[in-house]
Amino acid sequence: MRESIAKRLGNLLSVxxxxxxxLTAVFAVMALKGDISQDFMTVYAVVIAFYFGTQSQKxxxxxxxxxxx
Numbered sequence: 554m555r556e557s558i559a560k561r562l563g564n565l566l567s568v569x570x571x572x573x574x575x576l577t578a579v580f581a582v583m584a585l586k587g588d589i590s591q592d593f594m595t596v597y598a599v600v601i602a603f604y605f606g607t608q609s610q611k612x613x614x615x616x617x618x619x620x621x622x
Contacts, residue, residue, distance in 0.1 A: 569604060569607075570604075572600065573600060573601065573604045576596075576597055576600055576601075577597075577601075579593075580593070580597050
């Protein structure tokens with residue numbers, strides 16, 4: 554149980570996750586101010602798509618590995 558929690562926290566602190574969380578916080582602040590630029594939206598959309606795309610790919614590979622093994 555503790556190993557699982559430690560592993561999840563370690564994954565959360567990866568550079569990719571930190572960048573995504575930071576950009577999301579900045580997005581939230583800018584949205585509250587009503588001050589979101591098109592350039593920031595483009596960068597944010599690319600980062601979020603990359604983050605969730607890699608997460609989806611990992612899950613799909615894990616599922617395929619379980620069904621083949």
